[in-house]
Amino acid sequence: MKRKITVILIVIICFLLQTTLFQTLSIASISPNLLIIVTASFGFMRGKKEGLLTGFLGGLFIDVFYGGTLGFYAMIYMYMGYINGFFRKIFFPEDIKLPIILITASDFICNLFVYFFQFLFRGRFSFGYYMIHIIIPELVYTILATVFLYFILLKINQKLELSERKRSARKFV
Numbered sequence: 001m002k003r004k005i006t007v008i009l010i011v012i013i014c015f016l017l018q019t020t021l022f023q024t025l026s027i028a029s030i031s032p033n034l035l036i037i038v039t040a041s042f043g044f045m046r047g048k049k050e051g052l053l054t055g056f057l058g059g060l061f062i063d064v065f066y067g068g069t070l071g072f073y074a075m076i077y078m079y080m081g082y083i084n085g086f087f088r089k090i091f092f093p094e095d096i097k098l099p100i101i102l103i104t105a106s107d108f109i110c111n112l113f114v115y116f117f118q119f120l121f122r123g124r125f126s127f128g129y130y131m132i133h134i135i136i137p138e139l140v141y142t143i144l145a146t147v148f149l150y151f152i153l154l155k156i157n158q159k160l161e162l163s164e165r166k167r168s169a170r171k172f173v
Contacts, residue, residue: 003160007042007054010156014038014149015061022145030137032145033107035062039077040106041099041153043084044091051081068118076113080106093158099150100143107142111135 014034022031035058043051059077063070084102091098115130 002163006156006160007050008057010038010153011035011054011057011061015058019065027141028133028137030134030141032141033110033138034145034149035059035077036080036107036110037103037142037146037149038153039081040084040103041150042157043081044087044099044102045093045154045157046085047088048082048085051083051085052078053081055079055081072117076110080110093154096147096150100146103146103150104139104143107139108135111138 014037018031018034022034025031039051039055039058042054055077056074059072059074062073062077067073084106087098087102111134115127115135119130120127
């Protein structure tokens with residue numbers, strides 16, 4: 001229960017930071033995607049199920065407050081969290097290369113889905129413009145935010161795992 005409440009609070013805090021503070025710190029109206037960082041991180045740190053649920057919650061917040069179609073971002077983020085969960089077996093907390101690669105790929109793929117379903121289907125074929133002015137700047141900004149946010153999420157996850165191990169050890173004593 002403690003883990004679920006903590007994850008919900010992390011998603012809410014990151015959503016609020018993404019939509020308030022980082023909007024004011026945006027560069028050329030581009031801000032980092034903190035929710036994809038949280039979704040991917042909990043995916044490869046905790047597995048497919050937790051990544052899926054975290055992604056669904058984060059995407060649902062975006063859908064409810066900013067999305068045009070309810071469930072669009074929830075579905076994309078849900079899949080991103082689930083796919084990142086496959087990498088749990090090769091995740092090592094001390095190695096930052098895998099998280100950077102997975103979060104970068106998740107943000108890139110998420111933006112491609114957004115372009116494909118929200119722009120291309122409406123007849124807007126300026127992929128080069130979208131790539132140069134939206135995808136790449138957001139990708140760079142998200143990578144920079146990942147360097148800081150990932151270590152915070154890692155410490156929170158480690159403390160939660162430690163308290164879960166202590167609680168389960170008390171059950172068997």
